[in-house]
Amino acid sequence: MSKNLRIINSKYIDQTSRISFKFDGKTLYGFKGDTLASALLANDIHLVGRSFKYHRPRGIMACGPEEPNAIVQVGSDASMTEPNTRATEIELYEGLEASSQNCWPSVNFDIGAVNNFFSPLIPAAFYYKTFMWPANFWKLYEYFIRKSAGLGKSPTEPDKDIYDHRYLHCDVLVVGGGISGIIAAKTAAKNNFNTLLIDDKNILGGTTLFQKNECFKINNSYSNEWLKKEIENLKSLKNLTIKTRTSLAAYHSYNYLLARENLTDHLDLNEKKDKIRQRLWKIRAKKVIIATGAMERPLIFNNNDRPGIMLSSSIKKYIDYYGVKCGQQISLFTNNDSAYETAISLSNSGVSVNSVIDIRDKSNSLIVKQAEKLGIKIHWKHTVVNTNGYKKINSIEIMKLSDDGTTVVGKKMKEGCDCLGISGGWTPRVHLFTQSGGKLKFRDNDNVFLPDKSELDQISIGSCNGDFELDEVTKNSVNLINKFLKVNNNDYENLEIISSKEIDKKNIWLLPSDKPLGKTKPFLDFQNDSTANDVKLALREGFKSIEHVKRYTTTGMATDQGKLSNMHALGIIAETAGVKMGELGTTTFRPPYTPLTFGAIVGRNVGEFFDITRKTPIHDWHAKHNAEFENVGQWKRAWYYPIGNENMHEAVQRESKAARDSAGILDASTLGKIDIQGSDASEFLNRVYTNAWSKLEIGKCRYGLMLNEDGMVYDDGVTTRISENHYLMTTTTGGAANVLGKLEDYLQTEWPELDVYLTSVTDHYATVSICGPNSKKILSKVIPDLNLSDKEFPHMSFKNALIDNIKCRVMRISFTGEHSYEINIQSSYGKSLWEKCFEAGKEFNITPYGTETMHLLRAEKGFIIAGQDTDGTMTPVDLQMDWIISKKKYDFIGKRSLYRSDTIRDDRKQLVGLLTDDPKEVLEEGAQIVLETKKQPIEMLGHVTSSYFSPNLNKSIALAVVKNGKKLKGQKMFVPMKNKTINVTITDTVFLDKENKRLNA
Amino acid sequence: MFLINCPYCGERDQSEFSAGGEAHIVRPKQPTELSDDEWAEFLFMRKNIKGIQFERWNHAHGCRKWFNVIRDTSNDKIHAVYKMGEEPPIK
């Protein structure tokens, strides 16, 4: 374990600054510039996890976001720990703590590994098939599956980190800072485009940054040296913004993109404090240039998943960039030229390369010749048929391929190795392109999907567009950029390029072994543990669609979204089913490209900023007087005001009694208020309410019911005629915004000829409501010069008044059935008016009451609450409110629907009152109502909508909707509860003061 | 997230707008004279087109004005925006 696998050749690792970190509890060391993966490899640690299904040991495979195996949990703090992060993307910092996931109890001793021995019994969809039945057992299965799957732990406490959101607008967004991205960014910026260049790594340059090879030169320099100078030059460009450590998460239509910038993840623990951790950029770009590069494919062969088996290009990056040897005896296995770049890099760094196993017959490219010159052994037309070593690879078995590539021939050779680099060619990263709605095309000669048509102003350049060779990358990128930006000024038009060209190509999706297919383990999806055999089984079982195969085998459904596995899955499906890959299509790549933290998604909208909180101008008074609040939409409304040790029930009983016995005071400021003006205001009200408004006298109020066009009750409230062409409408608290929106819709679209103007004035006025037999006396103290006689100021009328020289409107209206007044005053005077009324009412024991008491009092009177007693299926007729439907009016919203065949049915659910046989028994709101309890199935005839214990009647009362309820008055019914059945009788909806005497008391 | 060119305010982010369903469904002037079927046709029946669709949108968090949008539902491309009461600029 203590081998030194570090060499000194890297300019990107600062070997003078040693960093200590913990992995699985063990303290290890790395350097500034390392990723967790490179530091682990330098410590000779390959084994980092267990596979999902068979719990096979798995090691680091890649060096970027496509890593399927090295998925770790970072941090141990209950609020900061983060699961499912890729060790290949975690920059090492002092104090980093990480641990393996998906292994229990530990990565080296894993109980789930018995699955591996039983693996012939765990084919595709094993979980689906076995655990589907019996359904009752699922709870048991789930416990063990979850425990042994162990896909990371969620934090158990709120995240302490700060996250941020910001908008950004630019002319050109370049995604990816590799060679083509840098050409694009510089060209755009130099041609006066306001340009943003983002890259997910900590520095720009992509893979060219460490490409120091005779076979790849630009203007007589090594390509890495040339590129470094270009990157240096970018700094002088004024209209270029560069964001590193910023990964593009999602690409939506209209060039709207989301990018996550990592600000502190790479900092030492003590430097992170009080800084914004991640920022989500919401980018709106006029033009987008995608330069996201390509990723290397693995090869699919028997036992291709052992720790120590890595992508060849990753081995190259570890040696050239991080100065880390992934092994000391490395074999390479390839179907293309790029493995030779790795071989040369390793050889130049003094790492012995056993051999290159190449499935092709030959290759005469520059790079292969250079490898041969270095004395690297090549097995042409051979394949790896097996690998050995449990926790780390120790040897491979090699055989010659038959001419058609379907079988192996000849003698088996064994080669010892501690690392195997594999290269199955390259897959353009077209994820962002497809996320944005772009369609792909298939290129047969190297089996790649490439960007084809897009509706958006965007292009893909470089290897994500299928240009894999240096000369093509530069030449085609320059041409595409010039055309896309409509510019001629490009510094890169006449580059002198030396580039090795790959001429010989060969591909076998599933490489043969000397063992029959059923006996091999050629892994496709490393993270979800599905093999090529699973995919073949799915096809045998009749699955045809790629989307179905994906779900059945779970190939490509892990946290890496199958970045490495999808192409092979498609290839094997196409081959087995005998269709062309281009016709098969691909599965969908969904955002985010790499997982986003919830913190980045929600940004600052947490805690009290999660949603807007609206408070009335009198809020502080309620809070000071011990009110409990309830949320009504965004409003905080006083719910009840407990005194001493009172519980809610006791407080509400006291408040309700006080309001009827003497006086109560309610903050009604949250009611929606809409100011309606214009010469057609009366006509407008005629059309939106069910009743008639033209004859309402100035200074009078009227209750109105508003329907939807389908005839169902939508909202209600009292509207006051202030003057000839001026009304003040009130709506329910929750319905205010929607009612205004609906009325505006009709005005603008259906009745533009009406001269009517609507203004929301909800927040302009505070509303204090005083009710009870002493309300008149209290108001006369508050406004002594207002004549409150029933003759001058009758129920349902309004007066302008002055309180301490402040204008206010007083409405004599009642939602409780008591004699009561509502005073509207400018919001800023709301609290002082409330206090004045409260002071004046003290001698009458004026009692502040909240929404709960308000609901109880109105229920005693049988007044509905739209949204509680109605649910969008109740007509006014269903509510037994036929009186409010004008017979004379030609039309109003919803009128025609009131006599559709369905709405005139007798047996609709109708609003009724309910009394329990036991007056102490209070029904549960939502409880079902039945007529039969014996005969099954029991028909549910209705449900309870409002239910309270009325202190004024000293009995339980309820409102309910019951099928055919109108005709069932006096009918005994049952409310079955969990452990008893409650006997009830259907009654009238009005329980108290049926003659409305109290209104004028 | 679309960019919608409000005819009154100009180009704004979709989050400022709310969609109001299919456009050019005129509320009958004399509903009482319609049969149940005719009324149901107005009330319930909406097209659900893959392709060019005529829609109503409201600049809810802006000027509060309603207007019409011609959008291709298959790719969300907006082909035209025009005021209420105006003829569609393309068919």
Ligand SMILES: [Zn+2]
């Ligand atoms: Zn607008």
